Amino acid sequence: MTDQNQQYSESSITVLKGLEPVKERPGMYTRTDSPTHICQEVIDNATDEALAGFATEVDVVIHEDGSLSVRDNGRGIPTGIHPQEGVPVVELVFTRLHAGGKFNKKDGGSAYSFSGGLHGVGVSVTNALSKRLEVTVKRDGQISRIVFSGGDVVEPLSVIGKCPKKETGSEIRVWPDSSYFEQVDYSIPELERLLRAKAVLLPGITVRLTRPQKGQSEPLVQVWHYPDGLKSYLTALIGEAQEAVPVFSCENYISDGHESDFSVGEGAAFALTWLEEGSCASESYVNLIPTPLGGTHEAGLKQAVFNAVNNFITLHNLLPRGVKVQSDDVFGKTAFVLSARVLDPQFQGQTKDKLTNRDTLKLVAAVAGDPIELWLNQNVEYGKKIAELAIRQAQARMRSVKKIEKKKGSGVAVLPGKLTDCESEDIRENELFLVEGDSAGGSAKLARNKATQAILPLRGKVLNSFEVHQDQLFGNAEIHDISVAIGVDPHGVTDSPDLSGLRYGKIAILSDADVDGSHIQVLLLTLFYRHFPQLIANGHIYVAQPPLFRVDVNAQGKSKPARKLYALDQNELDGILERLKLEGVKETAYSISRFKGLGEMNPDQLKDTTMDPDTRRLLQVQIPETAVEETRDIFVKLMGKGEAASRRAWMEAEGDKAEVDI
Template sequence: MSQAQYNESSVTVLKGLEPVKERPGMYTRTDSPTHIIQEVIDNAADEALGGFADHIDVTIHTDGSVSVADNGRGIPVGLHPLEQVPVVELVFTQLHAGGKFNKKSGNGAYAFSGGLHGVGVSVTNALSTRLEVTVKREGKIHRIVFAGGDVLEPLAEIGKCAQKDSGTEVRVWPDGRYFESPHHQLPELERLLRAKAVLLPGVRVHLSRPAKGEEAPQTQSWHYPHGLKSYLLNLLENAQEAVPVFAAESHIGADSDSDFSPGEGVSFALTWLEEGSVASESYVNLIPTPLGGTHEAGLKQAVFNAVSNFINHHNLLPRGVKVQSDDVFNRVAFVLSTRVLDPQFQGQTKDKLTNRDALKLVAAVSGDPIELWLNQNVDAGKKIADLAIKQAQARMRSVKKIEKKKGSGVAVLPGKLTDCESEDLRENELFLVEGDSAGGSAKLARDKATQAILPLRGKVLNSFETHRDQLFGNNEIHDIAVAIGVDPHGSGDTVDLSGLRYGKIAILSDADVDGAHIQVLLLTLFFKHFPQLIARGHIYVAQPPLFRVDVNAQGKSKPARKLYALDQQELDGILERLQTEGVRDSAYAISRFKGLGEMNPDQLKDTTMHPDTRRLLQVRIPAGGGENTEHIFVKLMGKGEAASRRAWMEAEGDKVEADI
């Protein structure tokens, strides 16, 4: 058997745009080229957001290419003072090059934008067979052409234009090799462009695409003079609104003494529906966030507080009924547009906002307008209150039905289980916590209404080859089974889940190698002996941070901050962001958590347990991936698989990224 060589020449360094070509899925969605076109559209929209452009034109050509044109300032074409390369070339060929850094210092080209890392259009360039950029600026027209991310035709002046005529046009030919489908998703492009028109008052957005045969190209144009309100009404179409649509806009003023920066804030439109599917869309600095995030959580909190105050003020709540946040918000249809100075997203595709401060910002600036509207429209407020109370009563009735189905011979719950007050399966959560010390912090950090804690002493038994009859010989497994209220079962068994006591069962262990081992042992237990809990989406893994960065106050306008990082990569990102903000090395301190027991309850709640700010990953088996998953578990956890594990580690061990 030949041994693979591992020496100095084995290490590959990817330069320029090679990392994008090697792993495109890290930088964009690879189902179709739609997202790399969106990156170009987002740049044009950022020019309009800054007030420098009033139209955006998108054209789909017969050869499959797409061009995006705006009448903004035009990308600078002069030489970069340090790199001595035309700036327009840098933007399209270098990762982490762009004009959207230094927002707080005022040295960036944009105050508000969705751009964070400077990788957007360089990714578009890397994944295209050809990309042409035409810039009108300062009375001259320049052009540069790329192929596969490299310069094909250097920057050249190709003509003159009026001094006031400026803008950028980018034409992209996506490379089909990198995408599952080479065709753009036209409905997604239309939704995106329509949303840009809604969120940019006064800006006209056009889309032109070829028609069949020799017919003239089809064109669409979007322009919404009434902004979010008219857009939400279009989204709702034939849905029956319980109350008229309410729209408001609220931003932090220049003379405000709040913790937020001037210009930050929200615009939103919302209503309650009697029936039908609830439409909701949210955006951050014009970037769509289909997975929501902390800004949506802030609106939800503001709506709940305002409606709850209205109900209490008018004494509308029947005896014995307690209204919860979901009772108020689950019939709300809304469009939310948030402006945040320094947004943080989950991944480069920016599907979800993760700023914890955004929750506080949205809740703070949107609460008063909603409360004022309710008190000025008492009939509408009472209608909303009635919907929320009916929802709460229906929820409470469903809990009572579940109780009647329970048998009388219920096992005694473990003494170390700290149970929650609620009996509603949809909101109850059980945290399986590594160690008594961490369990103590988790008990203080939990929401006692809906969150239960079960501390685990030491590592759980590797139950992969343990017979079901012997499982309860292990105290930890016995306590887990009794606490969740479901008996062990096989993948093909008919199982009764009526005794299930928690909708979410979350594994909470230290952010180190030992914690990962405990995760694997518990996932083995659920995969082998409780497979229906995984199949029905009840099992989760909580992700506590490994690092905390304490940043000192930066003058009166910037209070002290605590930033958390999941791993070294996130820590590096935070430090890079602090550097771009101009924060000195001496103005912050980095500490590493040795384990959950070291975190105080407030830190554990804020980072790991609060539904609006935690990171909780649902455990799922991919469709059709059952056999492969079984094979991996056999290799990793089987007692007779030591030889195959050794061979696997020898083959794959150089790829591991472990923090030991």
């Protein structure tokens, strides 16, 4: 038990300086399963030099002692003294969070127009989590070196030799600190995939990986060089799978920023084809950073492909009666490699697995749409083949829905009157939003896609059902309505419930972004955890994330129309304001409003931020196998009736860590 009189005073507040936050919570800044990701940060910096047009070679070497070095022949990190900070720039880059050459992009003051790096956090994280890190720079005819340990300088910057003036570049050698990682070995497949992708996305650059081989005196050297770029890479990715049409590739970048909402140089390069048989893991990148979870750039390509194929089908009158082609019918058999170039990318999390800029959807859809449509109409036989694949897929989907209809029979419970149902009965695409309050329910009804999205407004707070017996649950009207709407009866963890009546593939909790909303979220999650565990296990339960703030930015001359930017929380708001500051937008040229609740949002805002699959944020509720016990203990502590004492002790111990929004 915690000391009841534990003091909470001014001295209780700890301020983490320098790189201490990274060491304290490494998982916030990088993946800690292996040191691969901290080394990826160094590789990303080297390839950003190539993206900027200065480096043609990147060499990665894994050494016998477990260290990894990355060498490029770019400009070399500046070694002079920083005008404001008074320390060498190379030292700043490796020891300060949020120090880098990738800001000030809009006003031309940045060293990089396009880059994967955006926070100035990456390589200083590598330094913080390394036992030793050596930086050698060739620049201005001198070879300089600086050495760090655990993020601190152990050998100050010094000149160690001379080189020809034309010879420039940087070499960084990292010894990761194994105490921060679950395993000490690098993931070779991940490194290979990353380096191969860099070579693909930068045609003409040569990338090498050198690593020791067990039992061999000579190391293994792999070289990647793709003069043909994306086309040859996608062909290699497809491998054994059978193509329906030849690979189509194209790159299209904005050439005149005054004629569009986007900046000069933004755009995308992509290669795509349709597969007759087999499957292929498609890949996407933003400024050379791999985005395994996709994001808005993939959604933009999907939209462009669907619109182009749909227009082709309409133009050539190919659609049979009664068939409606949807986006997934067209995109289901597509294999693609997409490389988007975005001036100011925003990712979900520091590991940059998913792109979240809403504007990028419009950007990629705009630059990809016309070339695809042109290609289809120049190659009518390929276009007809693709149309045939999409129509076949649509017919198969419609047949499977009809089967589901028959199985339901006539013994269906009467659906709750306040449920606004969707038209489709295909649970693979149907979604139910459990919305807090009637006013928010009204907005959600107008914002939804009535084909696939259903709305069930909930009045007041749902019962805490943690200790309610299964038989007593339907005494609560809200829980009764939820169960009938989703078509599944309450069940226990060990039961084998009948899920054949399930009416929605996704069930999303949509509550306000405030304390009350969080409470309703917890009550609903308790209900699903305790009485519908199979829905969580099968991945059907989601939590929607509405934004807390809206920033209205006035038009900046003719070339920049007015914008609405949304922030999930205070951190994202700070990031948006920082970006506007770097763009040179004055404080008087934008206003910040805070949503008190979902009911305040008009349907367009709610659709754009929270409900449209292409631009919303939806978190899937999962319980990792390793956290089953821990999850149960937390639910017992938070929701158990006899747990008031342990809740109080927990609040006293952990209360100072909570970020409360009152």
